[in-house]
Amino acid sequence: MARDPLIGIVGKPSSGKSTLLNSLTDANAAVGAFPFCTIDPNRATGYLQLPCACSRFGLESQCKPNYGWCVSGKRHVPVMLLDVAGLVPGAHSGRGLGNKFLDDLRHADALIHVVDVSGTTDSEGKNTRGYDPLYDIEWLQDEIRLWIEGNLKKRWGSIVRRHTATKSSPVDTLQAQFGGYGSQVPMVQRALDRVASEQGNLPPLEQWDDEWITRVVRSFMAEKFPTVLALNKIDHPDADKNVSKILLRHPGTPCVLTSAVTEVFLRKLKKQGFVQYDEGTEFVDTAEDDPKLRPLDERALERIERVRDLVLYRFGSTGVVQVLQASVALLKLVPVYTVRNIHSYTGGSGTAVFRDCFLVKSGTPVGQVARHILAGRSPSPRSRPAAACVSARTQPSPRATTTSSPSSWRPGRLPQAHPASPMYHSVYKPPLTKQRAELLV
Numbered sequence: 001m002a003r004d005p006l007i008g009i010v011g012k013p014s015s016g017k018s019t020l021l022n023s024l025t026d027a028n029a030a031v032g033a034f035p036f037c038t039i040d041p042n043r044a045t046g047y048l049q050l051p052c053a054c055s056r057f058g059l060e061s062q063c064k065p066n067y068g069w070c071v072s073g074k075r076h077v078p079v080m081l082l083d084v085a086g087l088v089p090g091a092h093s094g095r096g097l098g099n100k101f102l103d104d105l106r107h108a109d110a111l112i113h114v115v116d117v118s119g120t121t122d123s124e125g126k127n128t129r130g131y132d133p134l135y136d137i138e139w140l141q142d143e144i145r146l147w148i149e150g151n152l153k154k155r156w157g158s159i160v161r162r163h164t165a166t167k168s169s170p171v172d173t174l175q176a177q178f179g180g181y182g183s184q185v186p187m188v189q190r191a192l193d194r195v196a197s198e199q200g201n202l203p204p205l206e207q208w209d210d211e212w213i214t215r216v217v218r219s220f221m222a223e224k225f226p227t228v229l230a231l232n233k234i235d236h237p238d239a240d241k242n243v244s245k246i247l248l249r250h251p252g253t254p255c256v257l258t259s260a261v262t263e264v265f266l267r268k269l270k271k272q273g274f275v276q277y278d279e280g281t282e283f284v285d286t287a288e289d290d291p292k293l294r295p296l297d298e299r300a301l302e303r304i305e306r307v308r309d310l311v312l313y314r315f316g317s318t319g320v321v322q323v324l325q326a327s328v329a330l331l332k333l334v335p336v337y338t339v340r341n342i343h344s345y346t347g348g349s350g351t352a353v354f355r356d357c358f359l360v361k362s363g364t365p366v367g368q369v370a371r372h373i374l375a376g377r378s379p380s381p382r383s384r385p386a387a388a389c390v391s392a393r394t395q396p397s398p399r400a401t402t403t404s405s406p407s408s409w410r411p412g413r414l415p416q417a418h419p420a421s422p423m424y425h426s427v428y429k430p431p432l433t434k435q436r437a438e439l440l441v
């Protein structure tokens, strides 16, 4: 990924995409209980929560990020988000507001699919009761596949002729077609390898029929658009049974239970000084717990109680922070802290430490990281040339620098994402056995 990661938020109309975007950012995307409330894709900066490198050295008080912020060793790293207008079944052929929305997705590196698990909106986002959201997961994946497949099949005859005439490899031929989605050769190669491992060797490209094309496109989708499901509206009484059904049907898919509307509510009260809320946790203090806070009226207090009972105490959080962490984890990104002084971790002048943090694919050679950072940014003089890279996940050594190579990681490469990292813990990996899930139903 030669640019900053972009996470696309997709789903049917009224599933809560804009609410999720608002809860992750300071954006004010239009929110409404009517379909197609969003028409243009909204881009906004969300903030990914990570344990900051400063906390490993007891330097929390000196940590002053150039972008985002850090509180008590919890770093908030900016990540670009894209809220795509609601998709409906048949979108690939222009239904709803057309496949223009699918085109908006081209540059996304991973997707958050917002699924309304309350069952109160149908596949087009219209109000209903008892709707089965399992259907939404399937048709949305199909729409994306049919869109890519349609674009490919439109030109299949000439693609094959050119492939034969130029004696290209299937990877090169497909890369020429998939380049518009921001693919790269290794990504296309992985997609083909996956098909080969599942189906046996692929026939020559000239002999691919519709079924082979579908298999290849499916596999490319898994590489290009890794997806996490945000099972949203868990505050609704009908959500439990739908969540259980989804977890049973999609055991391998990363899912995070969310209540975006609760997160928006809590962040708003926090901003206004009514509550102390630690985002990503279940802890909300009011004036009853901390007299320094502004007192809430009876109605707001009742709502806080409901939110605690229905969401925070039951699920441990609103899930909004975790869903962004899960999507970044799908991309196998690790934070890299560039510092000028590898002894003080400062950025040049002053005493502030760990001023810059970049998200980089795990395993990327240090030289490539440096080239990417120096080429892709126009850093301020204060944060200019990185003399060293420190990754928050370097375990157990504190330093991963270009000039020293601690024994715990391979010299010249960034460490692999640590499996015990909170980034992975926070992904809602269904801990349910089949029996427990059935009990929930």
Ligand SMILES: Nc1nc2c(ncn2[C@@H]2O[C@H](COP(=O)(O)OP(=O)(O)OP(=O)(O)O)[C@@H](O)[C@H]2O)c(=O)[nH]1
Pocket: 011, 012, 013, 014, 015, 016, 017, 018, 019, 020, 030, 031, 032, 033, 034, 035, 036, 037, 038, 039, 084, 085, 086, 087, 125, 232, 233, 234, 235, 236, 258, 259, 260, 261, 262
């Ligand atoms: N109960 C509940 N309602 C929610 C939640 N998240 C969003 N909503 C409500 O769902 C409705 C639709 O939310 P939006 O965020 O506008 O949905 P959208 O998916 O962006 O819709 P489009 O713009 O039409 O694509 C609004 O009334 C929200 O308040 C949630 O977690 N729980």
